[in-house]
Amino acid sequence: NAGVTQTPKFQVLKTGQSMTLQCAQDMNHNSMYWYRQDPGMGLRLIYYSASEGTTDKGEVPNGYNVSRLNKREFSLRLESAAPSQTSVYFCASSDPDRDYEQYFGPGTRLTVT
Amino acid sequence: AQRVTQPEKLLSVFKGAPVELKCNYSYSGSPELFWYVQYSRQRLQLLLRHISRESIKGFTADLNKGETSFHLKKPFAQEEDSAMYYCALGTPDGLTFGKGTHLIIQP
Numbered sequence: 001n002a003g004v005t006q007t008p009k010f011q012v013l014k015t016g017q018s019m020t021l022q023c024a025q026d027m028n029h030n031s032m033y034w035y036r037q038d039p040g041m042g043l044r045l046i047y048y049s050a051s052e053g054t055t056d057k058g059e060v061p062n063g064y065n066v067s068r069l070n071k072r073e074f075s076l077r078l079e080s081a082a083p084s085q086t087s088v089y090f091c092a093s094s095d096p097d098r099d100y101e102q103y104f105g106p107g108t109r110l111t112v113t
Numbered sequence: 114a115q116r117v118t119q120p121e122k123l124l125s126v127f128k129g130a131p132v133e134l135k136c137n138y139s140y141s142g143s144p145e146l147f148w149y150v151q152y153s154r155q156r157l158q159l160l161l162r163h164i165s166r167e168s169i170k171g172f173t174a175d176l177n178k179g180e181t182s183f184h185l186k187k188p189f190a191q192e193e194d195s196a197m198y199y200c201a202l203g204t205p206d207g208l209t210f211g212k213g214t215h216l217i218i219q220p
Binding site: 041043 | 122158
């Protein structure tokens with residue numbers, strides 16, 4: 001039982017490049033989330049998915065797109081990376097009956113130059 | 114809109130001293146409050162939830178609806194408690210996190 005996994009762990013992009021962050025969970029959770037973590041800002045929700053086939057915007061969705069590929073996988077795409085998107089990105093999942101007990105992945109540290 | 118405030122960005126205490134990390138919230142409905150912890154360069158993990166009134170790793174937190182607070186306390190700090198601590202509020206919109214407090218336990 002790996003829990004929530006994320007790839008890659010580290011990534012450096014140049015402004016304007018695109019990339020997809022991958023997230024998978026093996027806990028049969030319905031809900032999945034993408035957060036970004038910035039110093040002094042805490043965690044801010046980018047997008048979430050309450051179930052397979054549905055996605056909703058969070059607090060800071062601009063510049064991002066997501067895909068809930070199936071129940072296990074939830075990817076985050078940066079179409080044209082900007083330096084303001086330099087951050088640590090966390091994926092999380094939760095049981096539908098315990099939406100607030102979220103299980104987090106190890107994070108992806110992204111630098112955009 | 115809901116809000117979670119953690120007034121201290123950084124809190125430094127000596128080993129063996131008491132610790133209190135402050136958290137205040139703003140929410141019109143019935144709140145569910147949580148504390149998450151992130152050890153150095155590790156993933157966030159749930160530490161406490163108010164509804165269970167449990168003590169984890171010696172930490173406790175009491176929900177005070179009158180003061181809209183959910184402060185995290187530990188009577189005797191240990192070096193392994195050094196970490197980032199996030200208070201979070203659960204609502205139908207999901208979890209709202211505070212900006213976090215970096216706790217440093219000095220030997």
